[in-house]
Amino acid sequence: MSKGATSKRTGAFAPAVSVTAGPVLEISDLTVSVRGEDGERPVVSDLSFSLARGETLCIAGESGSGKSMTALAIMQLLPQPAARIGSGAIRLRDMDRREIDLAVLDERRMRRIRGDRIAMIFQEPMTSLNPVLSIGRQLVESIEAHTGLSRAEARRRAIEALKAVRISEAESRLKQFPHELSGGMRQRVMIAMALALKPDVLIADEPTTALDVTVQGEVLELLRDLQREHGTSIILITHDMGVVAEMADRVVIMRHGRMVEEGTAADIFSRPQADYTRELLAAVPRIGTGVGRQKSVEAEMPASVAVVNDLHVHFDLRGGFFGQVNRRVHAVEGISFSIAPHETLALVGESGCGKSTTAKALAGLVPYHGDIVIGGRNLAGLGRDQRKAVRRDVQMIFQDPYASLDPRMRVGDLVAEPLLIHGIASKEERSQLVAALFERVGLSADQMELYPHEFSGGQRQRICIARALALRPKLIIADESVSALDVSVQARVLDLLKELQREFGIAYLFISHDMAVVENISDRVAVMYLGQIVEMGTRDQVFSNPRHPYTKRLIEAVPVPDPAKRRPRFARLDQEIPSPTRNIGEDPPKLALKDLGNGHLVAVS
Amino acid sequence: MPARPRAGVWRRLVKRPLALIGLVIVAVVVAGAILAPWLTGYDPNEQMFDGLTLEGAPLPPNASFWLGTDLLGRDLLTRILFGARTSLIIGIVANGVALLIGTLVGVTAGYFRGWIGGALMRFTDLMMAFPALLLAICLAAVLQPSLWIVAMVIALVNWVQTARVIYTETSSLAEREFIDAERTIGASAPRILFRHILPHLLPTIIVWGTLGISTTVLLEATLSYLGIGVQPPTASWGNIIFENQTYFQAAPWLVFFPGAAILALALAFNLIGDALRDILDPTQRGRA
Amino acid sequence: EDAVDPNAKQGGAITITYKDDVATLDPAIGYDWQNWSMIKSLFDGLMDYEPGTTNLRPDLAESYEIAPDGKTFTFKLRQGVKFHNGREMTADDVKYSLDRVTNPKTQSPGAGFFGSIKGFDDVAAGKAESLSGVTVVDPYTIKFELTRPDATFLHVMAINFSHVVPKEEVEKYGADFGKHPVGTGAFKFAEWTLGQRVVFERNPDYWHKGLPHLDKVSFEIGQEPIVALLRLQKGEIDIPGDGIPPAKFQEVMADPEQKARVVEGGQLHTGYVTMNTTMAPFDNVKVRQAVNMAINKDRVVQLINNRAVPANQPLPPSMPGYDKEFKGYPYDVAKAKALLAEAGHPDGFDTQLFAMNTDPNPRIAQAIQQDLAAVGIKASIQSLAQANVIAAGGDKAGAPMIWSGGMAWIADFPDPSNFYGPILGCAGAVPGGWNWSWYCNKDLDAKAAEADSIVDPAKSGERAKMWSAIYGKIMEDAPWAPVFNEQRFTMKSARMGGADNLYVDPVHIPINYDNVYVTDVQ
Amino acid sequence: MIAYLGRRVIQSLLILLGVSLITFALLYLLPADPVRQIAGRSATPETVENIRRQLGLDQPFIIQYWHYLTSLLSGDLGRSYIQRSEVTVLIVSRLPASLLLMIGAILCELAIGLTMGLLAAVRRGTATDQTLMVASFVGVSAPQFVVGLLLLYVFAVRLGWFPIGGYGTWRHLVLPSLTMGILGAGWYARMMRSSMIDVLRQDYMRTARAKGLARGAIIFRHALPNAILPVIAMIGIDIGIFMGGIVVVESVFGWPGIGQLAWQAIQRVDIPIIMGVTLVSAFAIVLGNLLADTVAPFIDPRIKLR
Numbered sequence A: 001m002s003k004g005a006t007s008k009r010t011g012a013f014a015p016a017v018s019v020t021a022g023p024v025l026e027i028s029d030l031t032v033s034v035r036g037e038d039g040e041r042p043v044v045s046d047l048s049f050s051l052a053r054g055e056t057l058c059i060a061g062e063s064g065s066g067k068s069m070t071a072l073a074i075m076q077l078l079p080q081p082a083a084r085i086g087s088g089a090i091r092l093r094d095m096d097r098r099e100i101d102l103a104v105l106d107e108r109r110m111r112r113i114r115g116d117r118i119a120m121i122f123q124e125p126m127t128s129l130n131p132v133l134s135i136g137r138q139l140v141e142s143i144e145a146h147t148g149l150s151r152a153e154a155r156r157r158a159i160e161a162l163k164a165v166r167i168s169e170a171e172s173r174l175k176q177f178p179h180e181l182s183g184g185m186r187q188r189v190m191i192a193m194a195l196a197l198k199p200d201v202l203i204a205d206e207p208t209t210a211l212d213v214t215v216q217g218e219v220l221e222l223l224r225d226l227q228r229e230h231g232t233s234i235i236l237i238t239h240d241m242g243v244v245a246e247m248a249d250r251v252v253i254m255r256h257g258r259m260v261e262e263g264t265a266a267d268i269f270s271r272p273q274a275d276y277t278r279e280l281l282a283a284v285p286r287i288g289t290g291v292g293r294q295k296s297v298e299a300e301m302p303a304s305v306a307v308v309n310d311l312h313v314h315f316d317l318r319g320g321f322f323g324q325v326n327r328r329v330h331a332v333e334g335i336s337f338s339i340a341p342h343e344t345l346a347l348v349g350e351s352g353c354g355k356s357t358t359a360k361a362l363a364g365l366v367p368y369h370g371d372i373v374i375g376g377r378n379l380a381g382l383g384r385d386q387r388k389a390v391r392r393d394v395q396m397i398f399q400d401p402y403a404s405l406d407p408r409m410r411v412g413d414l415v416a417e418p419l420l421i422h423g424i425a426s427k428e429e430r431s432q433l434v435a436a437l438f439e440r441v442g443l444s445a446d447q448m449e450l451y452p453h454e455f456s457g458g459q460r461q462r463i464c465i466a467r468a469l470a471l472r473p474k475l476i477i478a479d480e481s482v483s484a485l486d487v488s489v490q491a492r493v494l495d496l497l498k499e500l501q502r503e504f505g506i507a508y509l510f511i512s513h514d515m516a517v518v519e520n521i522s523d524r525v526a527v528m529y530l531g532q533i534v535e536m537g538t539r540d541q542v543f544s545n546p547r548h549p550y551t552k553r554l555i556e557a558v559p560v561p562d563p564a565k566r567r568p569r570f571a572r573l574d575q576e577i578p579s580p581t582r583n584i585g586e587d588p589p590k591l592a593l594k595d596l597g598n599g600h601l602v603a604v605s
Numbered sequence B: 001m002p003a004r005p006r007a008g009v010w011r012r013l014v015k016r017p018l019a020l021i022g023l024v025i026v027a028v029v030v031a032g033a034i035l036a037p038w039l040t041g042y043d044p045n046e047q048m049f050d051g052l053t054l055e056g057a058p059l060p061p062n063a064s065f066w067l068g069t070d071l072l073g074r075d076l077l078t079r080i081l082f083g084a085r086t087s088l089i090i091g092i093v094a095n096g097v098a099l100l101i102g103t104l105v106g107v108t109a110g111y112f113r114g115w116i117g118g119a120l121m122r123f124t125d126l127m128m129a130f131p132a133l134l135l136a137i138c139l140a141a142v143l144q145p146s147l148w149i150v151a152m153v154i155a156l157v158n159w160v161q162t163a164r165v166i167y168t169e170t171s172s173l174a175e176r177e178f179i180d181a182e183r184t185i186g187a188s189a190p191r192i193l194f195r196h197i198l199p200h201l202l203p204t205i206i207v208w209g210t211l212g213i214s215t216t217v218l219l220e221a222t223l224s225y226l227g228i229g230v231q232p233p234t235a236s237w238g239n240i241i242f243e244n245q246t247y248f249q250a251a252p253w254l255v256f257f258p259g260a261a262i263l264a265l266a267l268a269f270n271l272i273g274d275a276l277r278d279i280l281d282p283t284q285r286g287r288a
Numbered sequence C: 001e002d003a004v005d006p007n008a009k010q011g012g013a014i015t016i017t018y019k020d021d022v023a024t025l026d027p028a029i030g031y032d033w034q035n036w037s038m039i040k041s042l043f044d045g046l047m048d049y050e051p052g053t054t055n056l057r058p059d060l061a062e063s064y065e066i067a068p069d070g071k072t073f074t075f076k077l078r079q080g081v082k083f084h085n086g087r088e089m090t091a092d093d094v095k096y097s098l099d100r101v102t103n104p105k106t107q108s109p110g111a112g113f114f115g116s117i118k119g120f121d122d123v124a125a126g127k128a129e130s131l132s133g134v135t136v137v138d139p140y141t142i143k144f145e146l147t148r149p150d151a152t153f154l155h156v157m158a159i160n161f162s163h164v165v166p167k168e169e170v171e172k173y174g175a176d177f178g179k180h181p182v183g184t185g186a187f188k189f190a191e192w193t194l195g196q197r198v199v200f201e202r203n204p205d206y207w208h209k210g211l212p213h214l215d216k217v218s219f220e221i222g223q224e225p226i227v228a229l230l231r232l233q234k235g236e237i238d239i240p241g242d243g244i245p246p247a248k249f250q251e252v253m254a255d256p257e258q259k260a261r262v263v264e265g266g267q268l269h270t271g272y273v274t275m276n277t278t279m280a281p282f283d284n285v286k287v288r289q290a291v292n293m294a295i296n297k298d299r300v301v302q303l304i305n306n307r308a309v310p311a312n313q314p315l316p317p318s319m320p321g322y323d324k325e326f327k328g329y330p331y332d333v334a335k336a337k338a339l340l341a342e343a344g345h346p347d348g349f350d351t352q353l354f355a356m357n358t359d360p361n362p363r364i365a366q367a368i369q370q371d372l373a374a375v376g377i378k379a380s381i382q383s384l385a386q387a388n389v390i391a392a393g394g395d396k397a398g399a400p401m402i403w404s405g406g407m408a409w410i411a412d413f414p415d416p417s418n419f420y421g422p423i424l425g426c427a428g429a430v431p432g433g434w435n436w437s438w439y440c441n442k443d444l445d446a447k448a449a450e451a452d453s454i455v456d457p458a459k460s461g462e463r464a465k466m467w468s469a470i471y472g473k474i475m476e477d478a479p480w481a482p483v484f485n486e487q488r489f490t491m492k493s494a495r496m497g498g499a500d501n502l503y504v505d506p507v508h509i510p511i512n513y514d515n516v517y518v519t520d521v522q
Numbered sequence D: 001m002i003a004y005l006g007r008r009v010i011q012s013l014l015i016l017l018g019v020s021l022i023t024f025a026l027l028y029l030l031p032a033d034p035v036r037q038i039a040g041r042s043a044t045p046e047t048v049e050n051i052r053r054q055l056g057l058d059q060p061f062i063i064q065y066w067h068y069l070t071s072l073l074s075g076d077l078g079r080s081y082i083q084r085s086e087v088t089v090l091i092v093s094r095l096p097a098s099l100l101l102m103i104g105a106i107l108c109e110l111a112i113g114l115t116m117g118l119l120a121a122v123r124r125g126t127a128t129d130q131t132l133m134v135a136s137f138v139g140v141s142a143p144q145f146v147v148g149l150l151l152l153y154v155f156a157v158r159l160g161w162f163p164i165g166g167y168g169t170w171r172h173l174v175l176p177s178l179t180m181g182i183l184g185a186g187w188y189a190r191m192m193r194s195s196m197i198d199v200l201r202q203d204y205m206r207t208a209r210a211k212g213l214a215r216g217a218i219i220f221r222h223a224l225p226n227a228i229l230p231v232i233a234m235i236g237i238d239i240g241i242f243m244g245g246i247v248v249v250e251s252v253f254g255w256p257g258i259g260q261l262a263w264q265a266i267q268r269v270d271i272p273i274i275m276g277v278t279l280v281s282a283f284a285i286v287l288g289n290l291l292a293d294t295v296a297p298f299i300d301p302r303i304k305l306r
């Protein structure tokens, strides 16, 4: 690799003919730095890799390792004016082997490259499309920007592109706005937009992280298909090793802005060289490994911590002339379960199926119908003070630890707050208790004086756990409590939760959409769909013998972190998940659960 | 590590040139208001014989009257200095009361939905529908104006925007996850309101407070301009202009200096408020 | 009939500006100084004044006769006078007009002027529709019977409220007659764009041949006085109706060319401070006298650019009955203090001074405030909207002191009695009345009645003397502190022609539209 | 949509009802007697009482208000005490001028404010940005009567570019609109800037750039419609502020609108006019808000009228 800086720069403007049939994209010694309050700081350092034609390169690494920055640097879309390319070259080659250095290209020329030669898909499908423009408009304009096509022709191309990403009724969809589509659909529109002009390179920055597993499967499948058809080279950024295993030809592992390891997918997974890679792989939860972790709790225990019977939660939507209630969200539609001490019940299901709502009902955050019995006392019949006392036994850990801690309070005060509210212990005792709690969750007592934003995500979640523990609850509801964390951090938090359960005998209601995690931690599993439970049983029953088609789909959709075990084609869902919103008076049909023996319940329709 | 909340606000404020200009102007005005009796040798209300020409015309700026005299032969500089008191009192009291009402209404309506919140917000809508100045004029006419009455009238007219803003913010705060988290540990409504919601509103309140001062000072000036503000001979920047406005051509200093004073003070508070908005904005914290 | 100015040119149009709206042009209702003279040009009464003077002369009446007892007035009407709608005006119209103005349904602010006509009380109380004292003798003769001899009656027949209106037009427009005025005057109403412009056109059938000179008079409304003057200087308008704004006065007077276009004249105006004689400490005459001595009137006059003369008595100098010899209270701080001490207020006292809130009144109030402070009287100023000041004045416990500016007495007609009745007599000292000093001296009321019963024009000198005595007596009691008499300074465009006194006509403010002309027409 | 509008109209009517009640009460408490103003200084007490009775002002508050409301329903705002004309006629004759002024002011503030805000946001952090923002603050902080007098002096008196006050041609409109518009322009510039900056850092803006769109398309097609929403909501509120502003601006420029009418009426407690103007203003404000809310979904399809 010659690095004559001057010749490279001129090469950007006058296409230089190179003899070798080199890669489409070649990045050499890329350094990206951001300016902060404390001066300039590199976030990507001396990064070099190349991308061959038709290849899928995965960039993996923990959060903040500089993956996105790399992608943005290629696109020349680094956040301005904070970030800039310090040095290095980004060479893009076309079929005629002319090469251009994107790192020094001026904005006007770069504009022609973007979208046309290199396209990009971003992580958040919900926010990556302009909410006020119809998707047709957004598709057509990107086609028009790079071709001389007439509006009608551009439209035809747009429809083709939508069809290519398997969006039904493509023509009428053009008129729809992003908010009228589901997350998966939006991500497919993004892909259609990116691929409409058949770019040489597609950069996908965590394209599926925000999606449900089932939808993720579909989207990955789609990417693969399209790559096969067009021979596009893909850079796929992800922190999910399962996705890496599923998609990658080659893998780049990054940490702290540097490349730690590079190799083929098979090599990385079977013969990881760097310690960090090994660590990363070890932390990945895998379906199947959870079995035998501990013996599953047998059937139902006599004294349940919590019993939920025929729980309904509805949200009324107002409309009509006088703003009367005319529609209703049937978020939770008659579910029943019980949790025993020492037991972990997992609640799984796709986004919007009512998991969080169930948790909130249990925690007393939303009004409900039906019975919730905690420690043998039915909440419905209690007065305010008694209810408060009973509620002490149920604590909750939320998905986003940052959002669930008041950012303006010191963490020590936050952990002490439940004690204060319930009038437990004197001031000195309290601070001792809090210090003990901090130590118990693996934080040091002198961190009590800090504010939430001064911690990392994993540490914050530990603070939330300490806070939940403060009242010595019998039941802790963990709503997606580890979903936002990096795999390695996730693993450590899960370990902590298990430890605490062993120690205090706490029961967990563990809510997650990640089947691998669920298999790892749960004793029993309940699968929710559209506000109802479609299957419930012990972990083994559900994972090794899933009976409901929906359960099967969920399990199948989980990518396996092993390139050798790539799944066969993933079955596509023909239609979107129906909405739990219905007009007043139209109640959804109720599913009956059938016992297949040993408490393995399955819905029959 | 980014600065802790609130710690260092002052330091960061003085680091911004525009905010610093604002602070300096406010400091000068406050000092002028406090030291007014000692700064010039004149009484603000003394109509001096040598303060007018024989034809009764005011004197332009000169050695003994630095900013000239007004139509009654009073020293304009002294009046402007004393007028600063009025403007500051109005700015602080009227605006403070408006802020208090607005915050109370906004927080209550935002946190307690249901009929209390509904009723309060409908009332706020109602007040919004009043043409503010017309309402102020009517009120000022009903309640015979004095400094404090004018302050109250302005407060009564001005709380509405604050209430709206605080309402929106409180309702979105109430939706935040950490409020749910507080509820799960059994925190009572007052505790949530005072310990968790109010501190978050503080930046907004401070910002609206500073921005509101300028609005208030301007409103007083306008009321005085229309002859229904602070009663003469008490000087206020607005009524100095009101008394002299027809002379804007013959004696431009009479309008120019107090006009510039109003502009400068309003501008100063706006600049400070704007800087505070940036500094206290939680989404800005910890960012570069 | 007085002669028409031989130099006058016929034709042309002039523009006059006003700040405030012209409220109405209904002669029974209009009582603002803007519409006062406008109405005079649209309508006529039985009597009028010689242009530019205060000399009464018959107008729609050809002649009149006063019975020796002074209680019966008979007017012979001019024949062939036509309303603008073409119909001839007759005695019935005169009677109708007076019935109308006194009828409470009309809500005329001038009804009180007709109190001496027989039957007035019944009409005012709504018990009768028609004044029994007004009789149509024949179409050209009308007779008035009064309940008491009334020397001012001829003046009353000259004020706007007695102007003659055609019944059919009043009935046609109802309450909106004031926006569609039809009279017999020199001009007829042509156009009214609310809030912007009122236009009069020459009445070709005007009975006074040769008048008016102008073809058109336009009034532009809503213009700040200062803006009006700027426009005058640019030649866009002819008369700034609100006068020369103080801010511009010196500039104008300093420029010989402009100064030449300014006409100065007296005005039937007095600016004064009322003191509530029923309220302590102003119930003590010494205190009131002290206030009179405390006010530095020269200084106040200086404040308004010397556009006034210091006053020492209620009547303005151009009013019959004005006492040139009267010295009044001198400006004497020491004496004022002594009087206050005598009255038991050696250290002064606190009180309130009300004033209207439009310039220059708050300024004048402040000057007075400073003067009072010098003798120890600490008066706080209540600068309020006109209506609020009037309300406070009409409330016995409302206002200790009021500066009359802006609401001050500009005479309705040039007769000394006009300064007495409502504002100094017992009749006005009632709740809601205009006698803001609540001064009620029964003796003087009787003397006033006596003076007003001297109807014989030959004895008018004697009557004026009596009035001088009355006002002299009033000044002894000092319910007022007269401050100044405003001078009028009317400015005109260069092309305006006509005698100077037409531009400071005491009853036509700002100018006498009927008689002025422009010089730039053929 | 229809249901939404229907509901909003009912709400608006209730608001107007509230406004009328409060204003009526305030005026009832006013320590000035309108009858005095009507009756004049020569009136006898009987005449005064007579007039009071005729106007119904001797009735208790509730009855007076009820009469006012019932005649209001038939579109009758009563007759002015001083001018003796129907208030409706007076207001209607002056409304066009005020509306014109308001439209002029809105155009001014939008044109100036949005341009400034857009420019500042796009040039964020540069000297242009700083200058524009300081300028906007000066606009926001300048008292309207001072601005008005200054503009009048410089552009009409000194330079003679525009007429010195008055009404009629577009040239008359410029200075008053500018005076009213400058205040709003300052706010709009600031709002536009922050809203634009906010939009510019949205993910979809990155998408637009990643598609290789031209700068103009990015700013005007992608950013502007998103950024303008809060500004639209402002215009509704603005009308309320304008209603106050016209009192001052109309008096400075001799503009024959309802501001002057209101001011003269307040001076002379001409209650029917004050009531009328207040109601008309409140109506305009309510209408403005309604309009702003109704327009919003056309700009942002996510907004549902509910």
Ligand SMILES: Nc1ncnc2c1ncn2[C@@H]1O[C@H](COP(=O)(O)OP(=O)(O)OP(=O)(O)O)[C@@H](O)[C@H]1O
Binding pocket: A034, A035, A043, A061, A062, A063, A064, A065, A066, A067, A068, A069, A070, A079, A082, A083, A239, B288
């Ligand atoms: N706009 C910005 N200004 C300053 N620093 C930034 C900005 N965006 C990202 N950074 C910093 O750059 C570093 C690399 O961030 P980058 O987004 O590339 O991480 P990542 O590997 O994509 O992580 P993730 O998996 O969380 O998306 C981080 O330390 C981050 O704090």
Ligand SMILES: Nc1ncnc2c1ncn2[C@@H]1O[C@H](COP(=O)(O)OP(=O)(O)OP(=O)(O)O)[C@@H](O)[C@H]1O
Binding pocket: A315, A316, A329, A330, A331, A349, A350, A351, A352, A353, A354, A355, A356, A357, A358, A513, A580
């Ligand atoms: N406050 C609310 N008002 C109206 N609808 C609501 C409300 N909260 C939740 N819903 C609806 O209820 C349904 C269930 O929501 P819930 O949050 O329980 O889903 P979830 O299973 O937790 O999904 P996710 O995995 O995305 O968190 C969804 O359709 C949601 O839109």
Ligand SMILES: [Mg+2]
Binding pocket: A067, A068, A069, A205
């Ligand atoms: Mg990233």
Ligand SMILES: [Mg+2]
Binding pocket: A355, A356, A357, A479, A480
């Ligand atoms: Mg959830």
